[in-house]
Amino acid sequence: MAADEQDRVVCVVNPSSGVRRGRTTEQRIAAELPDAQCWVTRYPGHGIALGRQAVEDGYGTVVAVGGDGTLSEVANGMLAAGGEKVRLGYVPAGTCNDFARGRRPVAHLGGLLDRTRDQQTDVGTVTFTRPDGTRGHRYFLVGGTVGLISVIGQRFTEKTPVNRVLKRLHLPLAETASSLRTLARWRPVAVRLELDGEPSHRIITNLAVLKVPYFAGGLTFGRPRPARAGHLDAVRVAGVGRVGVVGLMWRVFRGAAAGHPAIHLQEVRTVRVDADRPLPVEVDGEIVGSTPAEFSVHPSCLTTVV
Template sequence: MAAGERGPAVCIVNPASGVQRGRTIEQRIATELPEADCWFTRHPGHGIALGRQAVEDGYGTVVAVGGDGTLSEVANGVLVAGGEKVRLAYVPAGTCNDFARGLRPVADLGGLLDRARDRETDVGEVTFTRPDGTRGHRYFLVSCTVGLISVIGQRFTEKTPANRVLKRLNLQLAETASSIRTLARWRPVAVRLELDGEPSHQIITNLAVLKVPYFAGGLTFGRAEPPRAGYLDAVRVAGVGRAGVAGLMWRVFRGAAAGHPAIHRQEVRTVRVDADSPLPVEVDGEIVGRTPAEFSIHQSRLTTVV
């Protein structure tokens, strides 16, 4: 393209996401989608700013290239900029890619410009408490967690000397160590929970609020179907101690969690959760704040293509 011209799409690439085999993702874009512009994220959160800039610059198709976290950041930038009419495309090139799991991603990136592949997608939104006590807001396309899984995530992101060493050696090793340390001290927590406005007091191990059935790289709570349009899938894990949690986690990893008595699922439009001791809130793989938190469906939908 000539200087100053804008292509029909912009690819926002997280160069730190996943591992590309064979050709690098830049080579694929240059070969299969040569008319698109290409921007690279430089730090966590940069995808939000680039997504917003893409809408402000007038791109009709914004392509997130990376994992679910990259997609989430770009989607947040697009929505903050009022870009509900923008097409949000996704090239799953990260570690988990749960948003695209069960779908058939394009074999050639040029297919992302094919409007016959467009689909309308619900967007979840969450309001939470920041560390300074102010209220924060994020949109999500995959999942949120409060409880054991979010505490493990918080431990994994702590900048301790041990974490730094383990992450340099192996990320999966660091994740496993965070899981073991958390589980060794874990106790189920008392929460105040509202599902569609119905209040209750619960003792839970974990609460997941899902827009897709998968999390953590293809794991499920026993169901491989997403919630109905306009709904969230609220999944509580309750009634198990440490030994029971370890057994349940083993069943989840084996894909055998369906029917487990500790798993309680309900399709709802709104969720609110609070606890006497604030719990971390994980949104699309990132710890964003703590409880109290509210989850709902955003009033607008996104046009997505994979």
């Protein structure tokens, strides 16, 4: 990459992230990164296409402006285009912003050009089953889930009349309704699980595969540090009934999940999960497909700056 290309910057902005402050963010980019291009996502998945285009157009730094989902889309596009050597910046402007937790985001966007802030970041990869039965593939920077949390996410994304009305009225209300509907019918599920090739049969409430220790806006399962380089945190929540789930969720929200007997955490390189009936697979906030699914660490890293 030529020196002039290394200095070229493009910002990929999701105007629907967080509290819909897209216009304010674009004004800030114009003031603090005046030489940067600004591209705006228009639909779900558009960040993947724009990330790919940025690499193909020779940009040296691509800045994702939005939530963890926006960051994930841009990273997927960059990696699909062979952009491992391109810097990936992140301006956390979403609802959760879990990737940036534990790091100090720049106060001035010009700080994203400071190469002393660069970090080498592992990228997770997941292979899953699409609705048509073919196999799909995604990279992830935060984590993925299979079980209760992914089923709640699937309910939330369903395009039903009730969901549409609730989302227009109040987004948190729609999220709460999806959670309550799921919990009312929830039963622990039997899965076939392989951690680093060791097979087992388990009854689970949820399985999380994490690259960072945070999820859902700063919640943790009791360990506030990420897995070692080249590893994933596999967090298995053993099968518990509805009352047990509510109690566990209460402890998680209070930051008191450490030591809970239903939580089993193991640092691994690979995870495979399957079930008799397909379970939805959620990755970086998006339902991408269903089980069977395999998680691992991508052999190369991205250079990230926050």
